[in-house]
Amino acid sequence: MFRFTNLILLLCLAIAMNAHADREAPTKAVKINDSIYMAPVSGNVYLVKTPAGNVIIDTAAADQAPIAKKILTAESQGLIKYIILTHGHADHIGGIDLWKQPGTQIIAQRNYVEFVNYVTRLEGFFAPRNAAAFNRAPHEAGPWAGNFGAKIDSTIFFDETYKFTLGGIEFDLFSTPGETPDHLTVWIPAYKAAFIGDNYAGIGIPEPNSFPNLYAIRGTKPRWALDWIKSLDTVLGLKPEIVLNGHGDPIVGNAEITRRLKRYRDAIQYVHDETVKGMNSGKDVFTLMQEIKLPASYELSEVFGKVSWSVRGIYDGYAGWYDMNPANMYELPPSSVYPDLVKLAGGPEAITRLALVKVEADNPVEALHLTDIVLASDQNNSAALNARIKALESLQKKCENYVEEGWLEHGIAKAKQKLAPAN
Numbered sequence: 001m002f003r004f005t006n007l008i009l010l011l012c013l014a015i016a017m018n019a020h021a022d023r024e025a026p027t028k029a030v031k032i033n034d035s036i037y038m039a040p041v042s043g044n045v046y047l048v049k050t051p052a053g054n055v056i057i058d059t060a061a062a063d064q065a066p067i068a069k070k071i072l073t074a075e076s077q078g079l080i081k082y083i084i085l086t087h088g089h090a091d092h093i094g095g096i097d098l099w100k101q102p103g104t105q106i107i108a109q110r111n112y113v114e115f116v117n118y119v120t121r122l123e124g125f126f127a128p129r130n131a132a133a134f135n136r137a138p139h140e141a142g143p144w145a146g147n148f149g150a151k152i153d154s155t156i157f158f159d160e161t162y163k164f165t166l167g168g169i170e171f172d173l174f175s176t177p178g179e180t181p182d183h184l185t186v187w188i189p190a191y192k193a194a195f196i197g198d199n200y201a202g203i204g205i206p207e208p209n210s211f212p213n214l215y216a217i218r219g220t221k222p223r224w225a226l227d228w229i230k231s232l233d234t235v236l237g238l239k240p241e242i243v244l245n246g247h248g249d250p251i252v253g254n255a256e257i258t259r260r261l262k263r264y265r266d267a268i269q270y271v272h273d274e275t276v277k278g279m280n281s282g283k284d285v286f287t288l289m290q291e292i293k294l295p296a297s298y299e300l301s302e303v304f305g306k307v308s309w310s311v312r313g314i315y316d317g318y319a320g321w322y323d324m325n326p327a328n329m330y331e332l333p334p335s336s337v338y339p340d341l342v343k344l345a346g347g348p349e350a351i352t353r354l355a356l357v358k359v360e361a362d363n364p365v366e367a368l369h370l371t372d373i374v375l376a377s378d379q380n381n382s383a384a385l386n387a388r389i390k391a392l393e394s395l396q397k398k399c400e401n402y403v404e405e406g407w408l409e410h411g412i413a414k415a416k417q418k419l420a421p422a423n
Contacts, residue, residue: 029071032242032250033191035169037075039068043091043246046195047072048188050167053081056099057186057195058092058246065095080104081166084173085154086197086246087180088115096153107162108154109175111182118221120150126219132410133218133403176231179213179223185235192241199231200264203304204248209260210304211267211294215313217403222317225272225310232265267298271307275314284323285315306401338376348374348381355387359394367391385415 029037029047039045041064046057054076060068080099083106086092093116096106119126124141131138156162162173172187178199186195201209214223235243236258243251243261251257271292278288289308294300322328345351351374358367368391374384392412399405 025067026071029075031075032193032244036191036193036244037072038244038250039072041065041068043089044244044248045069045072045095046244047076048169048171049076049078050081050169052167053079055082055084055166055171056080057084057244058086058197059083059095059099061091062094064091065098068095069098082107082164082171084108084171084184084186084195085112086186086195087183088112088119089180089198090119092197092246093153100153105156106154107156107158107173109173109182109184110157110159111175111177111180112154112157113150113152115180115182116150116152117148120145121147122219129218133406135406135409174234176234177224178228178231181221181224181227183231185231187238187240192239193244194235194238194240194242195244196235196246198246199228199235200243200251200261201245201248204245205301205304206248207260208299208301209264211271211298211300211302211307211310212264213305213403214268214271214310215317217309217407222313224317225268225314229265229269229272232261232268236261236265263298263300267294267300270294270298271310272314275311276318279315279319285312288315302401304401304403306404335372335376338373341373342377348378348384352381352383352387355384356390359387359390362394364391364394367394380418380421382419385419389415389419 026040029039031037032046035049037047037049039047039060042061043058043064045060045065045068048055048057056072059065080101081104083096083099083104085096085106085108088108100106124144127141128138130136158173158175160175164171169188169190172189174185174187176183176185176196176199179197183197183199185197185199187193212228214225214228216223239254240257241252241254243257245251251260271294274292275288278291283291289311292307292311294302294307327334342348342351351370355367355370355374358364358370367387371384371388371391374381375388378384389412392408392415396405396408396412399408
């Protein structure tokens, strides 16, 4: 099983919004320069001081926001003139109400409205998935809020660019879609500082960074690779001397920033282009998921995003669900005939035995497919559930991706829950 370093584990827990329970909360802000301070909580919160008041960039998750406010307020108690939201993920917008004062302007890119409505619209769908992905108890979604039921706090929206000056300091905002369609970058020319949200270090993994989550398997709209590439080019074109991320440490020095962001950008480009070439040559998505590998020269791990998931995200994002198989035009899924396959096999025993053979032969995914057949006929079949657990544990032993490991652990737990009454 993949074993995280202590640092990566803490970062993953931060994404799960449970970091405060597993590590000591920060007691002091990180000083970036005389005007910029960072609260390193679940999602970094930044305070920018000016002679005419302060600007807050992102506000953390709701449970971490009070910590961020406490340590940043210790650095400056100036009026909060602006709150800038780099994107609409919960670990960046949870503290808006804590920082908002009478007259505070809240800025977001225009796609923020649809993005937070999308998340709210599907809250009941995402709640159990987020709980499984982040290893936390599911929360009650409550009654459906409707298609446009999200709370919209922003007071200023922009399309491509927005600029304001406060206390003689210029703030330039750019639309830079990537991990979300509403992502923005804040550029402060006076400090050569770019705040880029989660478009680089999505969970703050130290070097070597991971390939990004071009598709988050808990569920997401397409994260368009070409948009992400263009956004990284926008940041590189600013020639920043410091990049401040939504998670993890700043990147300092233009040479190092260029090296890291260009490598990241080129890796996304490579996977996108190889996928498109494969599509145009008539290859199916599963073939491309197996064939496309990231060259070692990019020096990116896959502990966060996986290339194979990204290939499928790109493929399905471009082409949709229909794969030219007439059987898939209709309402009945392949699993509708699984009980018939069990009968043809003379019962579940033969299929379960074959699943165990597949596990022993180091083909655990094939074993999972075989247990799917049996469990479609009898969801509490103990032999199939035990075989499924063995297959999942086999995959877990080789796993090097923390998202994948979380879902494998979830699958094991579900199988064990079904076994519990029988035991």
